[in-house]
Amino acid sequence: MKLLVSLILLTASVSAARNGIDFIQPVSVATFQCIKKAGYSFVIPRVFTSVGTLDHTGINNVKNARAAGITDADGYIFPCLATHCPSAANQVKETLDALKSAGTHVSTLWLDIERLAWPANHASNRAFIEAMVKEAEALKQQVGIYSNYYNWQDIVGLDYHGLSHLMLWWAEYDGEKDFGKFRAFGGWTRPTIHQWHGTETGPCGVSVDMNYVP
Template identity: 50%
Template sequence: MLRSSLILALVLAVSAKTGFDGIQSISEAGFKCLKSHGYDFFIARIWESSGNFDNTGYQNIKNARNTGWTDIDGYVFPCLASNCAPPANQVEAVINKLKSTGAKVNYVWLDIEIYHWSADHAHNRNFITAMVNEIEVFLSEYQ
């Protein structure tokens, strides 16, 4: 039992990646430097909670790809205000921007934080589900 646990721990340690998510601008030189210090995974914010694109995130994705990074994802911070686009439309806008800018990601994540959500849990669940469904369609076509 101890031996199999040790082997599993070693396999998990070997397959681990070091990475981060970020919203600050990172140049190609910055990504090269990070790579040389053991970082190999990056998640860029690509949609802001205000309902706007995070153009810095799209540029960061391209800068990372240009310097040889392969493990790059993007995350959507949903806009919940009443004047925001419906959830699927927010994701659709992100997908169209990824395609039009040539910013290739492996996955699109949702940044779901506890504040600003409705007290109506069914509404929240439907909102998130609509976003997830749109992401799944995108990933099946995009990759």
């Protein structure tokens, strides 16, 4: 009986694992249906760019994914730090307003915290990210952080644990669909999603990064 129970639990654990993709190219409803049929249950299009503009292609991708029956459709903001860009809070608000205007929404809004044009001042970087999170939460939007050990170290410092209550989308192209090589940082002891493989031609001909949730 114990062996049977163990086998049932193991089967349930394996079946619970989910595969997902993130991407920036336009994807049609029909292609999302193909992606879903291929076994991918969540998608994360970009919805705001690092140059400070809405990603209307990504917003439409969220809408198309939901029309194809993919209910776990997230989106990510690549923050813009230049002086001409909207404020941290407005980058979030403009994104969520645009999604609403398009007649759709994201399950989770991820903030892409990786090295690109971030100032050297950890305190100001922390404040910028916190302002984005605060705006998302004020608008009742679930929000998470995309990063890894070295990006976090350079941008806000490893001693900063102020956002460890949020979900972590961990970027580590180690080719393994697991959390085995995760190195704790920022107060996180375990991620929610592992981005385990970089850009490739993925399911149904779409150029994607590969992601995994156990």
